[in-house]
Amino acid sequence: MEQMDLLLTGIGCLATPAGDVLRSGKEMQEIQEIKDAAIAIQGGRIALFGAEADVRNKLKGAAITETLDAGGRLVTPGLIDPHTHLVHGGSREHELALKRSGVPYLTILAQGGGILSTVQATRASSEQALYEKAYRSLDTMLMQGVTTVEAKSGYGLSLEEELKQLRAAKRLNETHPVDVVSTFMGAHAVPSEYKGRTDAYVDLVCAMLPEVAQEGLAEFCDVFCEQGVFTVAQSRRILLEGRRLGLMPKIHADEIEPLGGAELAGEVGAISAEHLLAASDEGLRQLAKGGVIPVLLPGTSFNLGMNKHARAREMIDTYNLPVALSTDYNPGSCPTESMQLIIMLASLNLKMTPEEILTACTINAANAIGRGRQIGSIEIGKRADLSLFDAPNLAYLPYHFGINHTFGVIKNGQPLVWDRQMIYAQAGKGESVS
Known part of the structure; x- marks a missing residue:
């Protein structure tokens, strides 16, 4: 791996279902959680994810265009x-x-x-x-x-x-x-x-x-x-x-x-x-x-x-x-x-x-909506659609209600929201509304 577009570090808790397929019944409880995690993105897709120490070790010698620190926050699929x-x-x-x-x-x-x-x-x-x-x-x-x-x-x-x-x-x-x-x-x-x-x-x-x-x-x-x-x-x-x-x-x-x-x-x-x-x-x-x-x-x-x-x-x-x-x-x-x-x-x-x-x-x-193979979980090869929440874990989201927990959003590997601010003017698909 000689080049990475984005490395997301400092993830306090990465939480995602696994795979592409539907999760039925008791399978809906099966969430992969990784503490102190990182995600590497290349070409708008997830190239690596896991414990940060492991990801960094695999990226030794690779050029990384941009690094963002999640600041210990919860990261889920978009x-x-x-x-x-x-x-x-x-x-x-x-x-x-x-x-x-x-x-x-x-x-x-x-x-x-x-x-x-x-x-x-x-x-x-x-x-x-x-x-x-x-x-x-x-x-x-x-x-x-x-x-x-x-x-x-x-x-x-x-x-x-x-x-x-x-x-x-x-x-x-x-x-x-x-x-x-x-x-x-x-x-x-x-x-x-x-x-x-x-x-x-x-x-x-x-x-x-x-x-x-x-x-x-x-x-x-x-x-x-x-x-x-x-x-x-x-x-x-x-x-x-x-x-x-x-x-x-x-x-x-x-x-x-x-x-x-x-x-x-x-x-x-x-x-x-x-x-x-x-x-x-x-x-x-x-x-x-x-x-x-x-x-x-x-x-x-x-x-x-x-x-x-x-x-x-x-x-x-x-x-x-x-x-x-x-x-x-x-x-x-x-x-x-x-x-x-x-x-x-x-x-x-x-x-x-x-x-x-x-x-x-x-x-x-x-x-x-027929998109299970492209989005919906953090998997190598899937689109890098990610949400970052000001929360220590999943249970915090329904527990602390009535506010917006979103700190950041990454879509197709591009940061669109960061530090609770919209920044997608530089990353959108095309025209915007004035």
């Missing part, structure tokens, strides 16, 4: 947010009083609020305005230690408007240092102009899919399979058509009512089923049988003031499922970009351990 509604117009703070007075979410939607309110704001926004708003959210996520996010469309609900969202997301992936993975979700709600004609709108969504696939604007296709939105049969039709065109199925399943979305996810070979608060025992069995990743969103049940949460402990202990975690960042049910809030809520309300939480936010989240 966090991954595998379920967001990143690109949207407007906000919905006016619905807060309705929610707090006990008006159900589906009632707000039926009255033209909820998703439909954001559809109006998104349709009224230019692609540039959507891009700039989402760019700022990506900055916030980056400062939380997030290096990759998934972004769903679904606030356009017409071909032109859905393409507008997806094109904004594509441009964000090309220009912002955080990687953006796109999902087409034209079946997020039934637009007002199709009220009472859901089957006709399903026809329209299926007609949108070829252009989305042809332009390469999305990797996944998602559907909100829920009472009052899309039935299991309607969802099946959309997901199978998307799969035929090369878009891997995802599904918003059993968020409020046990409609059978989890069972459908197993049937169609979805990569992930998301929410799952009301999933039945049979639904969880079908997820396990179908190899589907449950993506849990504890911020949503928390913000909606719900008395129940996804059954993470049963998913892990009984059904041996590979749980992932995400923010569900959106303007209505969960308007937060904070993965560190999700870490705390996973501990408090889902009863997950710090080790399970790290696994869920890294390697399992990576696999939920």
